[in-house]
Amino acid sequence: MRSGVKVGVVGGVFAVVASGVAYGGYNLWNGITGGSADVGTRAAERRTGPVTAEEVTATARDFLAAWAAGEADRAGQLTNDPVTAGPAVAAYREGAGVSAAEITPGAPTGAVVPFTVKATVTYEGVSKPWTYASKLTVVRGESTGRPLVRWTPAVLHPKLTAGATLRTGEAKTPPVKAVDHEGVALPPGKYPSLVPVLDALRQRYGAKAGGEAGVETWIETADGTPGSTLLVLSAGKPGELRTTIDADVQAAAEKAVKEFPSAAVAAVEPSTGAIRAVANNPASGFNTAFQGKQAPGSTMKIVTAAMMMRYGIAGPGTAVACPPTVRWEEQTFQNLDRFTTSGDLTNAFARSCNTAFIKAIPPLKDKGVHDTALGDTAREWFGIGEVWSVGVVTEDGSVPESAGSETAASYIGQGRITMNALNMASVSATVKNGGFLQPYLVPKDVDGREFARAEPLPGAVAEGLRGMMRAAATAPSGTAREAMAGVPSPKGAKTGSAEVGGQADANSWFTGYSGDLAAAAVVQSGGHGGDAAGPVVAAVLKAG
Structure with a gap:
């Protein structure tokens, strides 16, 4: 874990992990997943059937703690797709500029564990709090029998899809203030169905609307195209984009x-x-x-x-x-x-x-x-x-x-x-x-x-x-x-x-x-x- 960076998992049976505290103190890899056992022992103790409540709690705890601590490889090994999950967890920290994170799990429902992320995103000296909810599911590994987190990018953020990453920096396009055909403002809070539409219009027409870009956290698709804005660290100057929508x-x-x-x-x-x-x-x-x-x-x-x-x-x-x-x-x-x-x-x-x-x-x-x-x-x-x-x-x-x-x-x-x-x-x-x-x-x-x-x-x-x-x-x-x-x-x-x-x-x-x-x-x-x-x-x- 990098010094000076606060990370943690809090709430329920989870303990706070802060800068300078060893992650290993909260690791159940040896006791639950058999991570340090030899191959013969693992084969002998291999479990089958649905994951138990204890396995769900322990696996979620290990994974969330590893993620919060920035231990990308360890977090990846606690999933059923470590080759994909490990780099994705690393990219979350680096690409999104997350300088601090606390993760609070909710009560499991079967094999599903909801949790809340409270993070701080920092870019060139500017910081902004960022809070959102997601969830994970614990499954039994097909070949090992171990309880593992079923990997999907949505674990890191519910809007993430395959191949997409989180990015923080100067926005690639300026923000836009969308108005209807008569000039009436169309604020996203009042018209939630327009959010994905206006995001798409911004990417295509933002540069033509005359605004100035700010600093944001956004989802970047596999082909490098910016998608939904998740957090605004410093607002740019929006340009006005007239649409054909009728506000009424x-x-x-x-x-x-x-x-x-x-x-x-x-x-x-x-x-x-x-x-x-x-x-x-x-x-x-x-x-x-x-x-x-x-x-x-x-x-x-x-x-x-x-x-x-x-x-x-x-x-x-x-x-x-x-x-x-x-x-x-x-x-x-x-x-x-x-x-x-x-x-x-x-x-x-x-x-x-x-x-x-x-x-x-x-x-x-x-x-x-x-x-x-x-x-x-x-x-x-x-x-x-x-x-x-x-x-x-x-x-x-x-x-x-x-x-x-x-x-x-x-x-x-x-x-x-x-x-x-x-x-x-x-x-x-x-x-x-x-x-x-x-x-x-x-x-x-x-x-x-x-x-x-x-x-x-x-x-x-x-x-x-x-x-x-x-x-x-x-x-x-x-x-x-x-x-x-x-x-x-x-x-x-x-x-x-x-x-x-x-x-x-x-x-x-x-x-x-x-x-x-x-x-x-x-x-x-x-x-x-x-x-x-x-x-x-x-x-x-x-x-x-």
Whole structure:
């Protein structure tokens, strides 16, 4: 341990280890893990089965004490991946500039031990306290039988991922003060879902916003790209970055997603493509609304209906069959609760009849396009499958060529189709506007990037889709009617539920528009589209 550096493990049965006190006094390596025993003894005493409470406590104590003391090699040997863990613990101390650390463990829950780190970060004479929580898990070594800490970078900090490191120094980009499209400030504390978005915007546009860099601690990814800022030692001068977000719509989106454990929503202005809101719950971490890749369920019937009109299969007033079940390529598909109805395509759309849309396959097969028509329509009319230049990283939807029963599944938004809330908000925006305008957070003239393009919807197709979405939102039997009841007209919507393998309940999807705002939401395991995702979208649309 380096002299003059205070380190320690405190709380519970743990003792304080301070500068000048030998770490070995708290080491249970010999007594618990058998670290000093000969090979024969270790083999004879090799344990099996789940780790015991005593082993969990002792192993966590040893590891945390070694980490706090800066004993990187020893800490690494107490994990199941010492080759990776040892250098990572060393990099924590050196790269982050940690000059002091105390670690307080909480009560174990089984093999999981939570703990709190209270550190001091120092850079060029400037110091700042840094406190955060993390956890570790104790497992039994597969070959040795020893109790060991299961290594993951998140042990050192919950935001660390494989290949990433902690760095302290002058920030690579100046801070930014993000404002909405009318100049209203967007403080992260008030709009937590914007934190990862604003971090990404800062890295891309911070240098263009006119600020001055400060001294910070941040996560640096494996390729050297700076990520989330974890601590500010000395603030720089922020530059102002104007986004397309609308503060009122964003506030409504933040509130709406908090009603569910896992939900995401995005809102787009149809007439411009400007993104007015993005919200996720949980708010930190992965931006599901922009980067999710999930089957969108029956919200995809908007594109399927457009495909049917494009190829002359059926229009809004065309009579279509909606039997309880339909069979394609040795697989049977059914409607919810095996319902049946009669009438035209608009009625089938409003009631979300699966079988009516799957029955479009035979005539499209006669044209030789049944496996490709949906993807072609999605790309050429809705911009799905093109590369979007939003201003931050996004997943831009995928409707791949299909085959066999997968084709039938794709027509109702299952199979290998993947979308996210931003993609489906854009689909509704395209219908409302009569043509695709790529969603964006920062105007393209800021950096001269090119936007994705698509062909305008033919007038009759646009009008037909608006009529079908209006029926879903307003007709007595429309599946979106209840959720959209208080949303101002003109309005339209589509519900969806996507069955995902292993989940007891389907994911709830909903997309719609009102006036010059379109939105879409997905609620994990939320069930029917109108039950969970519907109220989220409605709340956002009302705020617009």
